[in-house]
Amino acid sequence: xxxxxxxxxxxxxPEGAIASLNCTYSDRGSQSFFWYRQYSGKSPxxxxxxxxxxDKEDGRFTxxxxxxxxxxxxxxxxxxPSDSATYLCxxxxxxxxxxxxxxxxxxxxP
Amino acid sequence: xxxxxxxxxxxVTQFGKPxxxxxxxxxxxNVMYWYQQKSSQAPKLLFHYYDKDFNNEAxxxxxxxxxxxxxxxxxxxxxxxxxxxxxMYLCATSTRTSGSSYNxxxxxxxxxxxxx
Numbered sequence: 001x002x003x004x005x006x007x008x009x010x011x012x013x014p015e016g017a018i019a020s021l022n023c024t025y026s027d028r029g030s031q032s033f034f035w036y037r038q039y040s041g042k043s044p045x046x047x048x049x050x051x052x053x054x055d056k057e058d059g060r061f062t063x064x065x066x067x068x069x070x071x072x073x074x075x076x077x078x079x080x081p082s083d084s085a086t087y088l089c090x091x092x093x094x095x096x097x098x099x100x101x102x103x104x105x106x107x108x109x110p
Numbered sequence: 111x112x113x114x115x116x117x118x119x120x121x122v123t124q125f126g127k128p129x130x131x132x133x134x135x136x137x138x139x140n141v142m143y144w145y146q147q148k149s150s151q152a153p154k155l156l157f158h159y160y161d162k163d164f165n166n167e168a169x170x171x172x173x174x175x176x177x178x179x180x181x182x183x184x185x186x187x188x189x190x191x192x193x194x195x196x197x198m199y200l201c202a203t204s205t206r207t208s209g210s211s212y213n214x215x216x217x218x219x220x221x222x223x224x225x226x
Contacts, residue, residue, distance in 0.1 A: 008150070034214055043200055043217040044153065088152065090215075098215065100152040 003027060004091050006101035014109050019076040021104050023089030026070070032092040033065055033072045038103065039085045047087075048074065079108045113137070114218035116201050122224045123191050131186040131221045133201030142184040143215060144176060145200040153200055159184060160206055188223075196225045 005024045013019045021035075032051050036044035050056045050063040050072065062075040072091075076083055086103040093099065114135045123129040133142065141160050145153035157166045159178045173195070175187040188195055199222075202215040 004152075032214075036217075041222075043198075043220045046214055046216065049214050097155065099155075102150070102152045 003093075003099045004089055004101035006087075006089050006104050008102050009105040010107045011104055012107045012109055013079050015079060015081060017079050019079045019083065019106055019108070021074040021076075021087050021089075021106065022071060023073065023091075023101055024071045025089075025091045025099075027091065027093040028067075028070065030067075030070075030091045030093050033063070034090040034092070034098075035061075035063060035072075035074045036088040036090060036100075037083075037085045038088055044088055076106075079106075081108045081110050084108045114201060114203055114216055116199075116218040116221050118221060119219060120222050120224070122226065123188075124226050125192065126190045129188050129191055129223065131188075131199050131201075131223070133184045133186070133218055134182050135201075135203045135218075136182070137203055137216065138181065139203035139205050139216075140181065141204045141206050142178060143202040143204070144174075144184070144186045145202065146195075147198045147200055147220075148196075156186070191223070191225045193225050196223055198222050 003026050034049045035047045037047050038044045048063045050065045056063045060077045064073045084107050086105045088103040089101040090098050117132050143158040144156045147153040156170045173189050178184045198220045200220045201218040204215045205213045
């Protein structure tokens with residue numbers, strides 16, 4: 001079992017729709033959870049982080065964490081073509097190591 | 111603006127010819143990381159420094175070495191690059207606060223390494 005699992009996609013959504021990206025993790029001792037956006041050929045850019053169960057909103061982005069079910073998700077409201085990128089889920093485990101998922105490729109169709 | 115800088119952005123080397131990639135930061139972060147990312151794969155942590163303390167991942171090949179002469183700079187040395195080492199190499203920084211908690215990472219633009 002991979003430590004951090006994501007569906008590689010592509011996930012295609014029409015412009016203006018809500019994009020839902022999901023991530024599951026195996027280490028129950030995980031403490032912090034991060035979402036990074038990575039455009040093709042570029043480096044990852046931090047979008048959001050979340051530590052506590054529940055929702056955290058920042059503009060069009062909402063991160064959701066459920067530690068009991070070991071999943072974290074990212075919702076992007078009013079999706080724009082400029083949101084088209086690969087979204088990496090990263091999990092900081094009990095030993096402080098940050099593990100990245102393979103990323104989900106999001107395509108927003110104009 | 112505070113940032114993480116990597117040089118060069120593109121590096122071409124020959125099979126077996128040593129290469130050094132550099133990373134510098136103006137964020138004054140005490141933790142610096144090196145990741146290897148191949149196409150359509152997750153970034154893979156090679157090692158990290160907490161101040162001058164070096165932490166190597168168990169599966170990082172001996173071919174990869176690192177130096178951190180001061181807070182601002184960190185180098186990745188690949189002693190004998192093979193074709194399988196062609197990848198994007200990402201440097202990242204973070205802070206380490208109370209206890210042993212590492213915080214979110216900020217990435218440099220990356221160095222794309224080609225091995226001929």
